[in-house]
Structure formats: C-alpha cells, structure tokens
Amino acid sequence: MPALVKxxxxxxxxxxxxxxxxxxxxxxxxxxxxxxxxxTSRAHATTETRVRSLRSPGVGFWVDGEVDVERVRxxxxxxxxxxxxxxxxxxxxxxxxxxxxxxxxxxTGELRAFGDILPDLAxxxxxxxxxxxVVEDHRAAEVAIASIQSITDHYQASVLQPQPAFRRxxxxx
Amino acid sequence: MYQxxxxxxxxxxxxxxxxxxxxxxxxxxxxxxxxxxxxxxxNGLYIQRLAPMLRVAIPYGTLSSRQLRALAGISRRYxxxxxHLSTRQNMQFNWPELESVPDILGDLAxxxxxxxxxxxxxxxxxxxxxxxxxxxDESVDARPYCEIIRQWSSQHPEFDWLPRKFKIALxxxxxxxxxIHVHDIGIRVERDTSGNMTFDFLVGGGLGRTPAxxxxxxxxxPEPHLLTYLEAILRIYxxxxxxxxxxxxxxxxxxxxxxxxxxxxxxxxxxxxxxDGPSTLTAAELDHVKACFAPPGYPDRDxxxxxxxxxxxxxxxxxxxxxxxxxxxxxxxxxxxTLSTKYPGVPSGDVSDAQMEAVAxxxxxxxxxxxxxxxxQNFVLPDVxxxxxxxxxxxAGEMALATPNAGLLTDIVCCPGGDYCSLANAKSIPIAQxxxxxxxxxxxxxxxxxxxxxxxxxxxxxGHHHVGHIGILGVDKKxxxxxxxxxxxDAGSDASLGRIIGPSFARDxxxxxxxxxxxxxxxxxxxxxxxxxxxxxxxxxxxxERVYAGAR
Numbered sequence: 001m002p003a004l005v006k007x008x009x010x011x012x013x014x015x016x017x018x019x020x021x022x023x024x025x026x027x028x029x030x031x032x033x034x035x036x037x038x039x040t041s042r043a044h045a046t047t048e049t050r051v052r053s054l055r056s057p058g059v060g061f062w063v064d065g066e067v068d069v070e071r072v073r074x075x076x077x078x079x080x081x082x083x084x085x086x087x088x089x090x091x092x093x094x095x096x097x098x099x100x101x102x103x104x105x106x107x108t109g110e111l112r113a114f115g116d117i118l119p120d121l122a123x124x125x126x127x128x129x130x131x132x133x134v135v136e137d138h139r140a141a142e143v144a145i146a147s148i149q150s151i152t153d154h155y156q157a158s159v160l161q162p163q164p165a166f167r168r169x170x171x172x173x
Numbered sequence: 174m175y176q177x178x179x180x181x182x183x184x185x186x187x188x189x190x191x192x193x194x195x196x197x198x199x200x201x202x203x204x205x206x207x208x209x210x211x212x213x214x215x216n217g218l219y220i221q222r223l224a225p226m227l228r229v230a231i232p233y234g235t236l237s238s239r240q241l242r243a244l245a246g247i248s249r250r251y252x253x254x255x256x257h258l259s260t261r262q263n264m265q266f267n268w269p270e271l272e273s274v275p276d277i278l279g280d281l282a283x284x285x286x287x288x289x290x291x292x293x294x295x296x297x298x299x300x301x302x303x304x305x306x307x308x309x310d311e312s313v314d315a316r317p318y319c320e321i322i323r324q325w326s327s328q329h330p331e332f333d334w335l336p337r338k339f340k341i342a343l344x345x346x347x348x349x350x351x352x353i354h355v356h357d358i359g360i361r362v363e364r365d366t367s368g369n370m371t372f373d374f375l376v377g378g379g380l381g382r383t384p385a386x387x388x389x390x391x392x393x394x395p396e397p398h399l400l401t402y403l404e405a406i407l408r409i410y411x412x413x414x415x416x417x418x419x420x421x422x423x424x425x426x427x428x429x430x431x432x433x434x435x436x437x438x439x440x441x442x443x444x445x446x447x448x449d450g451p452s453t454l455t456a457a458e459l460d461h462v463k464a465c466f467a468p469p470g471y472p473d474r475d476x477x478x479x480x481x482x483x484x485x486x487x488x489x490x491x492x493x494x495x496x497x498x499x500x501x502x503x504x505x506x507x508x509x510x511t512l513s514t515k516y517p518g519v520p521s522g523d524v525s526d527a528q529m530e531a532v533a534x535x536x537x538x539x540x541x542x543x544x545x546x547x548x549x550q551n552f553v554l555p556d557v558x559x560x561x562x563x564x565x566x567x568x569a570g571e572m573a574l575a576t577p578n579a580g581l582l583t584d585i586v587c588c589p590g591g592d593y594c595s596l597a598n599a600k601s602i603p604i605a606q607x608x609x610x611x612x613x614x615x616x617x618x619x620x621x622x623x624x625x626x627x628x629x630x631x632x633x634x635x636g637h638h639h640v641g642h643i644g645i646l647g648v649d650k651k652x653x654x655x656x657x658x659x660x661x662x663d664a665g666s667d668a669s670l671g672r673i674i675g676p677s678f679a680r681d682x683x684x685x686x687x688x689x690x691x692x693x694x695x696x697x698x699x700x701x702x703x704x705x706x707x708x709x710x711x712x713x714x715x716x717x718e719r720v721y722a723g724a725r
Contacts, residue, residue, distance in 0.1 A: 068412075090211050090294065092334025096411045099331050104446060118208055120195065127330035143198070150191045152183060155324040157451045158331075164400075164451060165324075166458040169180050 003141035005122070006110070006132040008148065010141045013134070015081065017062060017114070030058040033083050033112075036067070040075050060109070065094030072097075073105050082107060084130075086115035095128040102129035102159045119144035123151065129159035174237055174543060175320045175465045177285045184327070185282045188289060192216050193275035200272065215295060215333065217288030218274055222595045227266045227274055228291040229281060233301045233319040233343075234262030234546040236286075238533035241544055243284040245529035251277050256529065258514060258522035258550040260586055260637055261340070262300050263291055267593055294422075295333045296326035296407070300342045302350040303547035304509055306466060307555045309501035313345035313362040313370060317462040318399060321454065325400050332407045336414035337422035339407070340379075347666075352548065354378050354387050354668035355640055357424045358406065363393075370396040376406060376436065377428030380634035384670045385425040388433035390440060396459065398444075400452040405444035409436070469541040469556065474506025477559035484563050493577035493615050494566050508559050512552040512569050513576040513584060517609050520602045521587035522550030531572045539565050548637075549586055551579065582624045582691075583609045586637055590630030590647060591654070597630035599647025599654035599680075604628055607684050621691060624704045625663070640664035642705045643690060644671040645683065656683050660690065660716055661708045672713050675721055689719045 004013040020035035034042065039061035060081025063072060076082070082101060084094045094113060101107045113125050113133040122144035125133050135141050157164040177185075192212075199209040213219075217228040229244065236244075244264055248256045251273055257265040269277060281287055291298055299319045306314040322341060326332070332339075344351040345362040353359025359375035372394040378387030394402055406424075413431075415421045428436045485492035500509040512532060514522050524532075532552050536544045539561045545553035552574065557565055569575035578584045585608065588594065590601030605628055612618055627641030631648075638644030644659040655677040662671030678686055693716050698707045708716075 089208070090334050091416060092331070092411055093416075095331045095334065096408055099408075118211075120212055121334075123328075124330050124333060139203075143203075146194075147191065150194070151187045151328070153180065154184070154330070155327055156329055160330075162451050165180060166461075167451060167455065169178075 001137060002134050003138045004132060004134050005141050005144055008145050010138065015060070017083065032059055033081060034061045036061050036063045065091060065097055067097065069097060069100040069104065072101070076105055076107050079109060081110040081112060083112040083114055086113055086117055089116045089118035089121050095124055098125070098129040099159055120147055123148045127154070127158040127160045174235060175462065185287045188287065189275060189278045189282050192278060196271070196275055211293065214293030215290055216278070217291035219292060221593055223593065224268045225271050226593070227269045227277060227288060228259065229264045229266070229286060229288050230291045230298045231263050231546050232323050233299055233305070233316055234303050235316060236544050238536040238542040238544065240284045240286055241529050241533040243280065243286070245526040247277055247280055248526045248529070255523055255525045257589065258524060258546050260548050260550060260588065260635055261298060262546045262548055263298055289327055294335045294337050296329065296339045296341065299323055300351055300548065302344055302346050303545040303553050304350060304500060304555065305345065306468065307502050307509055308346050309503045310348055311346040311503065312364050314466055315343035315345040315362045316466045318362060319343055320462055321399065322403065325403070332411055335411055336416045337419060339424065349666040352640065352664035355380055355664060356387065359387050365393065372399060374402065377425040377433065379423055379425045380637055380639045381423065382420050382632045383425065384639040385429065386668055386670065388428060390433055390437035397454045398448060399454060401447040401450055402444055404447055404452060405440045408443055409439050471504045471507065474558055476505050480560060481562065490577065491563060491566055493619060494575055495562065496619065497577050497581060498579040499562060506559055508557050508562055510554045510557045510562065510565060511547065511579040512554065512574040513579055514551055514574065515578055515584050515609065516573045516576050517613060518606065519573070521585050521605055528572050528574060531568070532574070535565055535568060549584060577615055578618060580623045581618045582621055582626055583612050583618060585609065586625070586627040586641065588629050588635035594630060596633055597647060598649040599630050599656065601628045601630040601636060601647055604645060604656065604680065604683055608687055611684050622703050637664065639670045640668065641671060642708070643687065648677055650677065654680055656680060658686055660713060661705065663705055674713055674717050686720050690716055693719050
C-alpha cells in the first residue's frame, strides 16, 4: 500500500488523486487532487465557482513533471496542493519544476511528488521544495526518511537551505 | 591543493555510509537491478564484462603523493595490483567486488577522495589542463574554479538526474590541453585588462555518436557569477533536454535543435532570475579556495641550460625524453615532467601498484608531493628542479615510465575496449599494442613529430577518436570486429573533428593502413610541417587514394 511522507513523517493521506481519464464528480469537494486540465477549466468557470474554489482551502491539482512552469504559474491561486508526477525516478524534470514552483512562483502550499519515487530520490525532492511524497509502501517511506537524514549538510544552496555552505560555514572556518 | 575542512570530510563520510546502506539493500533484494544501477552509477560503479569497475574521481587530475599511495594500496587490497588512468583524469579499478566497494570508498574518504558522480546521468568530474598552475603559457590557474564547481555539483538537489551525463572542462592557458571545445560545457578563464577574472562559456561540444564542436554562448562573464550562470544552463538542459532517446539526450543535441543563439537567450532569461542570488561567489570564498592552490614556496633556482645540454649530448635517450616529455615551467629552474604509461605490451593508462608508489615517492623527492593525471592517460610531475630531471629520468626508466613518446604517435589514447568494457563493439588495446610494437624506433617517431592517435572501442568515444589526428573506431560488422579510420581531428584551441577516410578495416589491416597514412604524410609534408597542418593543407584525398589503392 502506498505511503505518504509529509514533513519527514509517515502520515495518512487525506487527499484523493483524480485520474485524468476519470470523468467523475463534476464538482469534486475538499481533498481532491484534480488533473491540471480539469483544474484550469474549473478556474475559468463561472465567477461563482471561482469564488467558491478560492474560499475552500482543500483543493489542489497535479501535473506531469515535464510541464512548463509558465503554464502552471497563473493557475496557482486557490490551490492548497500541487502534486508533480515523476514518470520514472531517474527523470529529474520534476525537481526543477519543484524548485521553480517554490522559488519563482512563491507557491507555499503542499508540494507533493508521486509516481515512480524511489526512496533514494527523497533527499533530492526534500531539498528541491517538496514537503510531501508518495512511495511504494511503509518500508520505502522509512528508507526515504532515513535517506534524507543521512547527509547532514550540502554544499549548494537549495529551496530548503537558500544559503550555500560557503556563505554559512567558511565565515567560521 | 584543496584541503578538506570538517564540512567536506563529513559530507564524503556520510556519502560512503549512504552508499553502504544502498548496497546492503540491493544485496538483500530490496532494490531491483535497474534501481540499483542508477544508484551505483552515481558512485562510479559499473558492472563490466568480467567484473565490476570502480571509477575513482581525481578532481581535475590533481592528487597528492599520499592519495596516490592510497590508490596503490587499494589496487593491491581490492584489485589485482593495478589501476587504469582514464581519459577523463580519473583512476579505474577493474576487479573490485561489489560487496567491498563501500569499504573501498571508506578507504578513499580517509585520504579526501571519493567516487561521487564519476558515472551516471549527472555532472561528472570537472577536468582541466594537467599543467594548471605551472604551465609557462598559462594566464589563470583554473583549478580553484574546478574545485568550486566540484563542490557545487556534488549531490546537487536539482541536477543529479539529468537526461544524460554532463561534462565540464576549464582552461586558463594559451594552449588548450583540456579539450574545452568537445565538452558539454567548456569554460575559458581569462584575466581582463583590469586584472579581473572572466569566463567564456562554450556549450554543446562532445564526442560520442554525434560529435560536435561547442558554440560560444557567453563571453567575459565576471568571476562572481560562475555558479549562477552554470545553474541557468543546467536548468535549461534539465527541463528541455530530450529523454526519449539516450542517443539524443546530450546537451549538444538541444543546442543544435534550438540553435546556439536561442539556447543562449534562454539561458540569459533564466540567469536574469538567478543573477546576484545567494549562489553568487563571495570574495571570501574565492580567496579561500584560491589560497589552497597558491604556488608552493619555490626555492630560488636558475635555469640549468648548460647542464641539460651536456646531459642531453651524452645520452640520446635522455635527449629524446627531454624533447618530448619535459615542458616549460612558469618558474625559472623548474620543469614539468610527463611520465608516459605507454610502454610496449602495456595497455594505455594501466599502472601497477609499484609504479604508483614510485611516482608518489618521486613527487615527494623531486617536487612538493603533487601529481597530475593527464587526459592522455599519463602521470605528470609538475615541479621538478631542472637539475633533477636526469635522476628522475633514470628512476622512471627502471619503472617503465620513461618512454620518450609524450605527444608522439605511440602516446596512444585508448579506452579499455572489448577486453573489459561491456559497451565495446571491438577490442582497442590490441590495436594500440600492435602499433606500439611496430613503431619502437624513437628517431623515426621524433621525425614524425606530434601525432595524436586515439582509439575507441565503440561509438561512445571514451578513447576520443574524433579528436585524434588519427582516430580509430572499433565497429561491429556482422559480428566481426572492424576498424574505421578518421584523420584530421584535434582537441586543441583550433579544435576539429576527424574525417572518416572510407570503409573500415579488419584488425590485421590496421597497422598497414597506419603505415600508409604516415608514408603519405612524410612524402607530402613541407619541411617541419606537423601531421595535422599537412592534413589540413592537402586534405583527405591523397590518404584515401593510397590506403584504398587496388581496392574496389
């Protein structure tokens, strides 16, 4: 059973991912992660639904890791969660997308990775702005958390630590 | 040399333990072969034809005598008593056990070494001029920038899962010994008229299946912006590089598809958002890293012109060695010595534990304890007092490291090929050996002058055949090993890619073909004209006619 890690803890997942082929509920409620296309058509719907969606804190959408950040940027209003799908764990496009969503678009909601997430990818996700990710099972979640904690500090700046080591460490020698 | 502080040491120590845990998970069956492949590659471990191969990083080809002794010890303890100097200034071990790799990494960490990102689709070991810091034609020592890039690229959160491998080379000298035109990114470091350091960025060069000469996308970038500009390039590549076909995934394909002008614009747009951000280098950081590479306190010496002339007159062999293997040093009274690994019967770049220890001893005795590895797969001692050259030459001769052929035909750059590598289409080592055995007359070799002969066992071009003045590529023809010959490649400042002369040859034919090529050169050259200049003047046709004469 897939396991969700949020802020380095294994937690129950309150969200439901809606598949893009899923016609489903025309107005999904709290806790739905809509496909990006559904999300954008929804955001461009009537003023009434748009206002309602802005008021409700618990709706989000998901995108493929390859999507251009410029396409997503204008649709972040009202999303309390953005999920990025990794088609293969060795596909690092989602990492750049995560960095851009945080640093360029200022997205502050939950940023979640899902798809083919090898526990060993977690350290990169964690540092690229993802505060949540879904792995294969509970054991993988434990390995992922340990893997994040296995390296105390890194050289470069990241979303997690915006100051590179040389600005923090060298000063003190 | 760069000295690790607590921060650096903790990072590589923790990285060793991280890899140990990954290996254990694999051995317990918790990782599939495919998953573990990606993890082990990011720590330099390949599974080859006969055994695993571990590629140890020698950052920008510089190491200390202590580190070289440690490598000798590792080769004895975990391997068969030898290592292999690669064409990217690294050292490879061909016979380690997969299970013992974490222990090897642990031993490496004790001497401030690692195997981080020596393979896999990530930023690889940064390379530079093997004579950096001592070359008499150098304007800027590029090694501090190499070290800054090494640190920045180590487990980068965003750029460790790129479409394909990514190689960066820097050069700060008049001659380009770092081959910056055939790297994913080549950086030319210069000092401007006010004494400030600047960088020219070349992007999209490379060898492999689709060889390409890099395009300049930025000139005169000021020193503090090195990392933010690199970040911009890598982000464009990571986002837009192709991932559907591994043969079209290198940045050179993206640069070509976008055109260099558009690629440069995209990078500039991205850089505008990153410029002056926290990754901008501080004066304190630049000073700190540069201080690590400050020249040693050279005791005052005079040039030993008279002594060397006398020694050279007495011994033609020493004369040959000085002529080819000794290069000018920026400090009077000193010289740079290249210790060639190209010895008849020995694969290019293979060095025994005893040779490694001997080189480490000479580095201490005749220098300041520092050794370089060249991308031509030789050792270099950077700081030899001229009066000690003769003694060094004698010792090196006893250890089969004084072949006077640096830069000559038999200083062959050669990948491990089909004897070891599972990617190879054909063996490369026997070709190199056949040529080395045939041309053992140094007077003739000197008469031929500088010729880069590069051999790769497959399209991946680890032997850099595209940029050999003579390039040989192993190909598979219906299950048989054949060899394609190209001429006119060069990795220097005026870089060019070789031209294939025609249909490929059987292995036994290759020495004959080389001989005919050399015959054409010798008969057509004007006075002292080197092979490459002669080829550029007369073109491929005369060579073709000779080599394929009588063939239909």
